[in-house]
Amino acid sequence: MLQGLTRRRVVAGLAALFAVVTGNRRALASAPTKTVRLQKWRCTNQDCDPYIYDPSLGDINIIDEANPIPPGVAFEDLPDDWICHICGDPKSHFIALNEWVEVDVPA
Numbered sequence: 001m002l003q004g005l006t007r008r009r010v011v012a013g014l015a016a017l018f019a020v021v022t023g024n025r026r027a028l029a030s031a032p033t034k035t036v037r038l039q040k041w042r043c044t045n046q047d048c049d050p051y052i053y054d055p056s057l058g059d060i061n062i063i064d065e066a067n068p069i070p071p072g073v074a075f076e077d078l079p080d081d082w083i084c085h086i087c088g089d090p091k092s093h094f095i096a097l098n099e100w101v102e103v104d105v106p107a
């Protein structure tokens with residue numbers, strides 16, 4: 001099922017994850033935060049090229065632009081009416097990727 005492109009992206013994602021983990025361990029010495037491991041999700045609309053929800057980045061949140069999604073929010077915890085900010089597709093049109101990020105959030 002995994003195609004070559006997907007495999008390369010997973011490898012790239014793992015490399016990035018190791019960098020994040022290494023960096024976080026150093027930064028965590030005294031910070032009042034905890035590290036959570038969250039999954040990336042991809043919009044399946046071909047027009048999106050694609051858009052990937054990355055929990056380490058959050059989202060601009062076009063359904064409520066005054067309240068952007070902050071880093072550290074799991075895809076599952078996005079509002080039910082949250083939509084892709086590029087194509088407007090709902091959460092149900094996203095698929096989970098085998099790519100994870102570690103994010104520091106308030107403890």
Ligand SMILES: [Zn+2]
Nearest residue numbers: 043048084087
């Ligand atoms: Zn989209």
